[in-house]
Amino acid sequence: MIVLEKRPQPSRGWSYAAPVLAVVLTMVVGGILFAALGKNPVTVIRTIFLDPLFSEFAWFYRPQLLIKGAPLVLIAIGLSFGFRAGIWNIGAEGQYIIGALCGAGVGLAFYPMETRLVFPLMILAGAFGGWVWAMIPGVLKVKFGTNEILVSLMLVYVAESLLAAMALGPMKNPEGMGFPGSRNLAQYPSAANLELFAGTGMHWGVVFALIAVIFAYIALAKHTFGFHVRLAGQAPRAARFAGVNPGRLILICMGLSGALAGMAGLFEVAGPAGQVTIDFNVGYGFTAIIVAFLGRLHPVGILLAGGLMALTYIGGGIAQSNLGLPAAAISLLQGMLLFFLLAVDVLTHYRVRFAARKVA
């Protein structure tokens, strides 16, 4: 009989080993899945996890790693504060879209004026848009006790509808010959979020993601705010006793995650995507939830997890085009990663014993 026994202290070793074990288990079970689909599992796993970094076309894929990883890390860092405090913002995707719309809106409003002020203003507008969108579930929760999970999630679909309306209506490129979608911001120098060093994939979003990681690390380890966030998540009554105002904490955490998601959206729309289109969002806001947990809600962990998740995006893309793997298989792989992580997490808090059933 297998017995789970609660550890007096969470195991430090397992809390580091669990993500690694989860990745290995995902590869194994994913491999079985690919084998069942009639593919050579070793080839598929190698294509997804290694080819983006080491194949002969790696020079093309490596910059992609930064481009895909940056929004994931930026959003996940914001989410991690709320998740630690037990505030579940599931609607980062919506905040990402609204941030992109607001940021792009500012950029398009200034077109074709060339001034250095445009891009910083767009960043502010992007952050503001995301913040406002996240404040809706935040304020509703504080004032009326609504469930922030449902409200933030539902607002994603509102945001998607708004995006479609914008791409087809007010933001449509007047010189676009009737095609849906805005002007291409990447071709408007003052508003473009271009590569800072050619060929590296390094754009302003990457810079902001790294800054966010550093700030999050300091806040969590050294600042009262981070301490209160952790306290509120682990023992809400103790947090109140320590002087945490729960309502204010909800608003701060929701606002912070919204603002960072909004910024991520702006960097995407002004750079890699270039324009507001109907299907501009590709699910970064949802994948960031996996990234946040895979990274143990720890800033450095999130950085690594963001990289790994970006890898599966790129590798999945290669596997799709080269090996004819269905797109759903990649999503499944990403889901499996979170599933195994949560499962393996049991080992951090519990010790497994194989005890023989005793005879009375």
Add this chain to the structure above:
Amino acid sequence: MTETLLALEGLTKAYPGVVANRNVSFSIGRGEIHALLGENGAGKSTLVKTIYGLVKPDSGSMILNGATFAPADPGAARRAGVAMVFQHFSLFDAMTVAENIVLGMDIPPSPRAIAGEVKRVSHLYGLPLDPDRIVGDLSAGERQRVEIIRCLLQDPKLLIMDEPTSVLTPQEVDILFTTLRKLSAEGTAILYISHKLGEIAALCDTATVLRQGQVVGTCDPRQTAPREMAELMVGTVLQSPVRATRPEGPILLALRSLTAPAPQQFGTALKGIDLIVRGGEVVGIGGVAGNGQDELVAALSGEMSVDDGMVLLADVPVGRAPVNARRAAGLLCGPEERLGHAAAPDMTLTENALMTGVARKELANHGFLRWPAARDFAKEIIAAFDVRTPGPENTARSLSGGNLQKFVIGREIMQDPKVLVVNQPTWGVDAAAAAAIRQALLTLADQGVAVVVISQDLDELMEVSDRFCALTDGRLSPSRPARGLTVDEIGMMLGGAHDLEAPHLGASGSTDERLASHMKQDTRP
């Protein structure tokens, strides 16, 4: 002693890392009231669970009525004539007494059929109980009666009672003891688990003392001094708290008609609480849990905001002030629940020291935490209060109840409070730690601090307090000097008969009048 009912022979039960029972042997006679004494973690629970069929011993045997007794589950134990009343009731609030009793039976009759039986048994044993009442409306004492009657209907030979008096008022305790004596006279043996030595001396024929899983002594509690039993239980010589006569200090804490609605659905509203506490005195507030204790502490700590003038700290209104502002001003609190309220279970002791110490100990600089200072503060608490832990980097959860309680109370005391309010400071704490905590509270009062101790343990309140008040249903009785207060008087106060000294003041007496009489009592001769 009469013939043996149950004999335990060398019972041993080990859990990973701890031996809960080591070679425990003793026997209980027919009709005997047998006390099982021991500190928390001495192995009392494991032992009674073994007898009740919830735990299987690693080795050893039991003989019941001359036959080998090895119950596979509680059902088997019940069929053999062993019944148990747990410390925590297992009743459904929304159902009637009769329905609850039927639910616990192995072969249930209809609730209607059982009603007559309940009436008969409750009448027979002096435990008045209406089978048609909803359990949710019953007091803790009445709920316990439901559990007892449920057991009695099975006609048990051995009744196990786990800390039965912790939720009862003194009057209810008397009723319970009468019942138990009657049962004993009829030949039912009772295994009575408690750490309240006074009760055991009043009730029990024999006491078996457990320490660290082993039987360390058997005695006749009526012949043995309580102190001797306590020392047997703890294994060391106990220091009883020293009370010095203290000079009367200035008024440090004043509550003026403190009124607040219940914060949650099952909370208690505070109704016009008046209290004055001077520096250098300990005011004890007694009452059964759930009568507004948590709410009162929340209103004092700042977790619940009230009107500004309702709470005065050294004449400064702080009723609206947030938690840390009150701490900074010197009003510190120790809530009842250790894990999850006073301390965060999965955080280290350093982090827990920081939790309330940040304001008064200057553990943060412009919001940036001073971890080394926090660690030093935690170490100071650990050293000053003899907290047994490998170090400040261990989690709060890894400490035993007594050690964690010493830590959280010590954390407040080490911050040099002006007023300290503690709720159930020794709840679930072993005798040695409890004595240390009480002594620390008295020492604090000697230094001129105003101390308020809220507790269900009347012995504790009598030991530490200068004045005593009772909290019932959110109302606080006027205070009376603790010295010379009889158990009966306390019982009356707890029962809600507040105006003991001023019977002419009916319930219709104006607040001013009551306040006036209250003030009169607060001013000491």
